[in-house]
Amino acid sequence: MNEIIDGFVQAFQLIISLDPEVIEITARSLLISLAATAVASLVAIPLGGLIHFREFGGKRGLITIIQTLYALPTVVAGLFVFLLLSRAGPLGFLGLLFTPTGMVIGQAVLIIPVLAGMTLVALSGVKKTISDEIVALGATQTQAILTIIKEARFAIIGGIILGFGRAISEVGAAMIIGGNIRGYTRVLTTAIALETSMGNIALSIALGIILLGIAMVVTVALFLVQER
Amino acid sequence: MIRFDHVSRSYGEKEVLCDISFEVREGEIFTLVGPSGTGKTTILRIIAMLEDPGAGTVAVMGTDTRISETRRVALRRQMGMVFQKPAALRGSVAENVALGLKFRKFPPDDISRRVSEVLDLVGLSGYEGRKTSTLSGGELQRVAIARALAPGPRLLLLDEPTANLDPVATEKIENLILSLNEESGITIVLSTHDMAQAQRLASRIAVVLDRKICQLGNPFQIFYQPGSREVARMVGIDNILAGEIVANEGGLAFIDVSGVILHAPCSLDPGTRVTLFVRPEDLFIGTGAITAHSSPRNVLPATILRLIPQGPNTRITVDAGVRLTAVITRQSCEELGLSPGMPVSVSFKANAVHVVPVEKAG
Numbered sequence: 081m082n083e084i085i086d087g088f089v090q091a092f093q094l095i096i097s098l099d100p101e102v103i104e105i106t107a108r109s110l111l112i113s114l115a116a117t118a119v120a121s122l123v124a125i126p127l128g129g130l131i132h133f134r135e136f137g138g139k140r141g142l143i144t145i146i147q148t149l150y151a152l153p154t155v156v157a158g159l160f161v162f163l164l165l166s167r168a169g170p171l172g173f174l175g176l177l178f179t180p181t182g183m184v185i186g187q188a189v190l191i192i193p194v195l196a197g198m199t200l201v202a203l204s205g206v207k208k209t210i211s212d213e214i215v216a217l218g219a220t221q222t223q224a225i226l227t228i229i230k231e232a233r234f235a236i237i238g239g240i241i242l243g244f245g246r247a248i249s250e251v252g253a254a255m256i257i258g259g260n261i262r263g264y265t266r267v268l269t270t271a272i273a274l275e276t277s278m279g280n281i282a283l284s285i286a287l288g289i290i291l292l293g294i295a296m297v298v299t300v301a302l303f304l305v306q307e308r
Numbered sequence: 309m310i311r312f313d314h315v316s317r318s319y320g321e322k323e324v325l326c327d328i329s330f331e332v333r334e335g336e337i338f339t340l341v342g343p344s345g346t347g348k349t350t351i352l353r354i355i356a357m358l359e360d361p362g363a364g365t366v367a368v369m370g371t372d373t374r375i376s377e378t379r380r381v382a383l384r385r386q387m388g389m390v391f392q393k394p395a396a397l398r399g400s401v402a403e404n405v406a407l408g409l410k411f412r413k414f415p416p417d418d419i420s421r422r423v424s425e426v427l428d429l430v431g432l433s434g435y436e437g438r439k440t441s442t443l444s445g446g447e448l449q450r451v452a453i454a455r456a457l458a459p460g461p462r463l464l465l466l467d468e469p470t471a472n473l474d475p476v477a478t479e480k481i482e483n484l485i486l487s488l489n490e491e492s493g494i495t496i497v498l499s500t501h502d503m504a505q506a507q508r509l510a511s512r513i514a515v516v517l518d519r520k521i522c523q524l525g526n527p528f529q530i531f532y533q534p535g536s537r538e539v540a541r542m543v544g545i546d547n548i549l550a551g552e553i554v555a556n557e558g559g560l561a562f563i564d565v566s567g568v569i570l571h572a573p574c575s576l577d578p579g580t581r582v583t584l585f586v587r588p589e590d591l592f593i594g595t596g597a598i599t600a601h602s603s604p605r606n607v608l609p610a611t612i613l614r615l616i617p618q619g620p621n622t623r624i625t626v627d628a629g630v631r632l633t634a635v636i637t638r639q640s641c642e643e644l645g646l647s648p649g650m651p652v653s654v655s656f657k658a659n660a661v662h663v664v665p666v667e668k669a670g
Contacts, residue, residue: 209395213452216356217408218385218459221377227407231397 083281090282091289102283106290109267112180113248116187120247121240124192125229128199133225143200149193154252157190162256178259183267186253191243198239202232237305245298249291268294309334309463309495310355315364317350324350326519328364332497337489339506340499341530341542342516348499349392351516352465355497356389369463385412387463388456392471394448396440401432401451404440408459426454431480446477453484464488466498470505478505485509503543507531515539532587533662540585546633547586550666553578560658568629570606572661581666590660591634593624594653595644607655608632612648615641622646628654 094102131142163169165177165185176182206228214224229236251269258265260274268291275284310332317325325347332338340348353359354366357373357380366373371383388408396404402423409419427433430450443451449469456464466485470478486509488494500506506513507527514524523535534540540548551565553576561574563582576582610628617623622641624634632654646652 207395209391209393210397212358213391213395213397214407215358216384216389216391217411217455218381219411220381223411227397234398 084285087281087285091286094283094286095289099286102286102290104263105266105268105271105287108180108265109248109269109291110294112183112254112267113187113244115184116247117191117240117244119184119188120192120195120243123188124195124243125199125236127192128196128203129225129229131196132200132203143197146193146197146200150197152190152193154190154250155256156252158186158253158256161186161189161253165257177257178261178265180258180265183254183258183265186257187247187250190250190253191246194246195239195243198242199232199236202235202239203228205235206231234305238302241298241302241305245295248294248298309369310338310497311365311367312351312354312361313365313367315354315361315366317347317354317359317362323519325354325362328521330514330521330524332495333512334495335489335493336511337485337496337498337509339510339513340497340516341501341503341506341513342499343501343542346516347519348516349467352389352467352497352499355463356387356465357384385459386461387465388459388461389465390449390452390456390467390469392468394452396443396448396451399440400436401427401438401440401443402436404451405455405458407455412459414459422458423454426458429457430454430484446473449473449477449481453481457488461494463495463497466496468499468501471501482508503531515542517542534585535664537583544587545585546588547584547591549584549586549630551582551584553580553582561663563663565630568608570661571658572663573658574663576663576665583664583666585662585664586632586656586660588623588633588635590656591632592655593626593634593636593644593646594655595646595650596653605655605657606661607653610652610654612646612650612652614648615646626652626654 131139161182162177164171165174165182166172167177176185210231211224211228214227219227249269251273254260254265254267255270255273258267258270260266260270266274268287272284272287272291275287312328312330315325315328316323328351340351342348350359354361354373355368357368361373368383369386371379373380373383375383397407402420405423405426406419409422414422423436424433427435430453432447432450432454435447435451440448440451449472453469469485470481473481482505485496485498489496498509510527512524512526513530515522515530517538523530523539525533530539531543534543534545537548549565549570551563551570553561553574554564554569555562555578556574556576559573559575561572561576563570563572563584565584570584572584574582608628610626610632612624612626613631614625615622617638618635620638621635622638624636624641624646626632626634634654
């Protein structure tokens with residue numbers, strides 16, 4: 081019990097004193113997950129738009145697959161990208177395994193289904209009457225699609241925030257692809273896993289508190305967006 | 309302006325339009341009248357090219373609507389549509405009204421000037437910054453009209469523009485529709501279930517009943533010379549009688565209606581089975597002795613069955629051998645001292661009787 085209390089005391093000291101290692105790990109986590117969210121958004125939002133606005137065979141099936149992948153285990157996403165990036169893999173020549181860029185790719189793969197799915201939900205939330213109005217007002221197809229995406233923007237932003245939350249809190253892909261290299265690919269989650277196993281409870285708790293803090297900011301942001 | 313040629317439209321098994329043909333002329337207010345769910349909205353949506361005519365052809369402004377989407381956009385940009393339940397996009401009134409102008413790539417200065425102009429026109433000056441989520445139904449309707457008008461359409465499609473509005477807002481919208489048509493020469497196609505509104509606004513009326521256009525004509529024709537029982541009922545003609553022509557003296561027919569002989573101008577031959585329509589306002593109720601008149605006139609002794617107050621009027625049902633309904637002002641009802649059971653005389657001019665042969669009357 082004392083160990084836990086001591087851990088918390090030391091954790092607060094580490095945070096308040098702006099411990100360089102804590103700051104560095106936090107910054108890297110944010111950077112990698114923000115980058116992953118940006119990459120995933122660039123892929124998933126147009127993908128969601130494409131699926132929503134085009135009629136094709138197997139559309140329903142594709143949507144079901146995307147929804148199933150919401151629950152894609154982080155280690156499976158990590159394994160998949162690991163195989164792609166490993167030296168013998170198809171993208172091995174890029175030398176991205178055990179790099180932050182590789183982790184960005186891994187987290188992006190992980191959250192693309194959630195983001196695409198949320199985009200689909202957001203776009204189907206725009207009523208048919210709205211799209212009729214837009215078409216009747218003389219929009220070209222491109223103008224109509226852009227206007228409908230703009231109309232759904234708050235719901236799409238909600239999806240982006242959810243995706244970011246999933247990216248920053250996952251440990252499987254970060255560990256497998258990043259390798260938890262100190263000062264290079266170590267992020268909040270992998271650091272907590274390692275430090276705990278090494279008995280550095282205080283550092284783990286400090287990093288955990290920070291991670292929870294980020295989660296809280298994300299939740300508040302999501303709430304604010306949905307209030308609009 | 310618009311031409312429908314034998315247009316039919318089905319949704320799956322359900323047919324909503326059946327062999328519709330009509331033409332809308334440049335500069336008129338063309339009104340589609342009929343109860344809800346009879347295909348009026350579908351007609352408007354086909355004109356706006358939001359739906360394809362299933363069978364038949366539709367031409368708008370001289371162009372067949374079976375064209376590429378690019379050309380459809382060009383054609384749509386000459387028209388404006390206001391839906392029965394207008395939907396506003398998120399954001400401000402100004403952003404909504406500017407939408408059509410933005411699609412047409414108007415310069416920003418023109419857009420803000422034009423937005424103020426049309427908001428002024430619909431009586432919403434100063435509403436530019438209001439969020440659309442805070443608007444009332446009537447305000448939203450007017451924003452939708454402003455939005456459709458902003459790009460300066462040649463053709464305006466209005467689907468039940470006042471269905472959800474109170475009488476004051478309705479009057480405002482009606483006046484706006486009339487002035488748009490008169491001052492800007494915009495051709496207007498409008499649907500309504502309100503016969504009185506059609507009469508107030510329309511240059512011509514198409515009565516849409518059961519997937520078809522039952523009758524097309526000017527308001528006088530529709531209201532006084534209905535082509536069928538259904539149209540007559542819709543336009544508020546309570547007196548619909550079945551009879552048979554027994555004689556015809558140079559255009560004045562003698563018609564036997566369950567034992568009562570009525571006179572009406574009509575060129576049909578004796579023996580023809582007919583339906584007679586008489587508007588309740590055209591019936592006169594008298595209490596004095598029945599006197600002869602010079603003009604051909606139907607005068608019948610009758611007994612009052614029921615008196616029903618209706619706003620400033622009273623609706624009177626009488627038994628004159630046939631059951632007839634008259635509408636007179638409440639004041640004259642009181643002056644005559646009418647009450648149920650009272651013997652009276654009912655008279656109406658032969659001209660007030662509209663005769664349709666039974667085959668056509670369906």
